[in-house]
Amino acid sequence: MSEKKKILQDIDRLLSEANSDPQLYHDNLGLLNDFVIETANNTAIRDKFSRDKETWQLIKTILVNSHVEDISGWSAEVIFLYKRLLRGVFILARNLAVSGSEIAQELLLQNIAYKIFNNSLKVGKLDDGMQLALYSTILSFLHNMSSKSVVFDRSSSKELFEFLHFPVKLNYEYTKDILLPYLLYFKDLIQHDDFLYYFLRYDKVDSILCGLILDKIMRDESQIFEIVSGTRIVSPDVNLSDIDMILLRTFALISTHESFIPYLEDKENNSFNIFIDLLKLMQLVVTNIDSWDKFQLTSIMTWTYKIFEKNADQIKNYFKNKLENEEIAKKLHAKCVITLDIMAKLCQFNHVQKFIISYKGLDQLISLLNIFQDNLIRVNFTKTSQASDITGVKATNKLGEKLAKDSLIEERIDLINMKIKETNFPECKLLIIEIIAMLTHENREIQNQVRELGGLGVILSNCVIDDNDPFIKERSIMCIKFLLKDNKENQNFVANLESKRVANDETLQEAGYEVDISKDGKLSLKSTNQ
Incomplete structure (x- = not known):
């Protein structure tokens, strides 16, 4: 037997005999330390022992035979040394797992690691330095072990979830050094479908996912919370940290898992603030990733469209009952903008366009657009020549008729700070028209459906400047271009509106068309580009 393996045998004897x-x-720490340093610095030695099943079996034997939970009556010095030696074994395993993760997985060392750490909590203080160092080392070992594939053993899920729950028990100041290895291993785990299925049903999942990761790590250690809350904008100049990137990848994986849907529904019904934070985070994740496969797109659209459809019905009832309630409108508006923004981003994929059409999403979009058209006021702020300071406001109804300064204006606009309230659902019409434009692009069938569902006229009506929906004029004109292209029925419909002075000549010109009167007096549109 080699000298190195004898070291491991001696450690096994010491720890098992307590x-x-x-x-x-x-004495054993000194010998083990030399072995650990060699495996860290010498690739040949590390590869040799990492591929040796007997070495891994010795490590497993040490871990199985250790009884850290039985040393509570010992002196603080020996408890410290016992945990330190145990940590040294995990450091060796961490080094070897870089090249030999397959053997470690075969031996199910992750299950033993969870159990050892959970038992170690019965001895000493939670926040003692060696306890935290042991946890960090085990996390690093588990992450290295999961580099090629992730193993999740359902029979040990209770031990695993208790292991993951450990940082929640600490004062947050003590968790700083374990955050990165914790997030790395957590990201590894959620790549396994079964783990995420059971984790999202764990009775303490909120304390980990929302309490620790979302509320503490993301708020205090990441820029993501600032981006989600709108105090920081995503741009090429923003350098995301390692923690930022891990968090984004983690929640990208969560967003595409089927178990996320019931979890999100539960948060909407029971913890609305958490629900909105999760929704905003998913909005950030989805709108900043350009590569999704069809399965992932279907998963994201399933929960997104479900929330949108339910929320659209609630918005219709809100206006039907003339509620004008700022608290209710704030929730409805947040859900509407987030889901529409996600759909607008994902509409670049044909798969998503087909999804929306197959679920009669076009009907829902146009119906909601008409509700907004009938109930929202159009807002135009008067600004200084520098376009910075707002000096006044003009509000009109859907017909362009100026509204007097009555209670409706005060319900919809904060006249002191000159800001539009959520009660006027800012940016919602803009996003709907953007989605419709993408659906109609070079699609004759959808062009016709938009007309038949009453969408063509209302889109024409939005080819105006409206500070409630910045750039809605430009988006509407682009949508009109797509609706009229090579579509005689739509062109005749718009020409008829123009004859009644419902359509604007300038709008048609910007869309690339003009009204043509034939010899027999019939109106039609013709392209100005011909």
């Missing part, structure tokens, strides 16, 4: 002589621990 000897309380401090000198024995110091």
